[in-house]
Amino acid sequence: MAHPLEDPQSLPTELRPYLEELVRRTRTVCGPHLVSVFAVGSLALRDYRHGRSDVDVTVVVEPSLPGPALHDLAGALAHPHLPCPAAGLELVVYGTDFLSRPSAAAGYLLNLNTGPLLPNRADFDAARSPAFWYAIDRSVAHRTGLSLSGRPAREVIAAPEHRDLLAAIRASVREHSDGEGHLADNRVLNGCRSVVFCRTGRWMAKRGAAREVALAEEDFRPLVEAAVGSFERPRSSAVPLPAAAVRTFLTWVQECVDQTARESGA
Template identity: 60%
Template sequence: MPRADRLADPPAVPAELRSYLTELVRRSDAVCGSRLVSVFAVGSIALGDYRHGRSDVDVNVVVEPSLPDRAVRELADSLTDLPCPAAGLELVLYDADFAARPAGVAGFRLNLNTGPLLRYQVSFDSSESPAFWFVIDRAIGFQSGRLLFGRPVREVLAAPARADQLAAVLDSVRDQARDAGHMSDNRVLNGCRAVVFCRTGRWVAKYRAGQVISESEPDFGLIVGSALRSFERPRAEASDLPPDQVREFLNWVREVVEETVGRQCESADDVPDPS
């Protein structure tokens, strides 16, 4: 096992976060000890578009199932006390046996949101949370996760099935359409990423997805361009985009995703029954 006082590949993470992530790994090791299997970054760090002052730090931790519940709670307390230099920390802890399965459910033992611009949240019961963000994060982790400590990502993490990823994308789009406390630029760019995933099967950074959709869908160039410009600013300076245009765009995104899900279901129905 590598040493927990250094990152597996420091140049693979933004310079502004290296000392913070080193301390996060050290505290995880101090609490979990030999039961700590792997720590890796997902989200904007994994996709190569972390923006200081705008992005969260998204981290997955994988542990042996024998880690006691009291240790999970101790880890949540320890990382809450660690000042986050980014907009916030979104950390999810999974048991290794769950992480190794291509599951379509939330499945975490710990979901922790903390930091200067995030509403504090800690949960130890995955049944209380919608599954879609966790499924998407694990898909991004399998595709592009950046190892911070421990065993390589693809040795410990399975990718959710494509059908489960599409279902998660559809649920995420419906959630964004309800405007449940999301910033409008983020809602638009998440929609762009959903469409790019449906078309390519690949996860890309939200900003890059916005560029792709702005170029390929001129009818939505104005609203997507506004979202891109807003996304370039710190989170506290984000613009409020026209609600009607955001709603129209997300309705189109939902239609694209629903069509893709429908084709996926038809394709699955066409598979011969092996019996």
């Protein structure tokens, strides 16, 4: 029997049985070493798009979790052994000893990517990964993490220092400027989210952030609205966006992040 979620009404109906089973399997593998399971990313920000969004989950365990359990967990949750109804599952496992202090490092014990539209990958060496995505995700989780099981996110996840977070945002914008491996609409919407965070100190859902940028920045409104329209479609039918316009927009986003860093002394 699946373990009941703590707040199932906050989750899309398409995902509830899947997340219940994910929590049950995680409890079975980790046993008393399990501290918390959170939904993060688009689920926590209430902007999940079925057929487009990934399911983002953070698992917190005690440092005493036996090492083989991480490999067992990766196997138990891998698609199609546990069929993922979303585009993919991005699950990160951290130890409480790492999460208790602010950090700019990746710091994970397991990074699992799996699902119908994601290549299966289980990584156990955080030193091999760019750290900036994980610092951003932990900031979002600290502020908005949706509890599926265990202790609340704010009790177990320390937010990165502001200067480290701005450096992580800057690095994410640089990666999106390169463009490789990212859909153009997602690059633009992540840029909007970065700008809104720099201006307000709040993490917003991508489409909400895009609306704010489109209203405030008339020159970029057509591109941002086109990105939102593409984001409404499945990944397989995403609409191409003008490459030069995307690069110009992301250069402007970089300038916004740099300005915020200068003004804050970071």
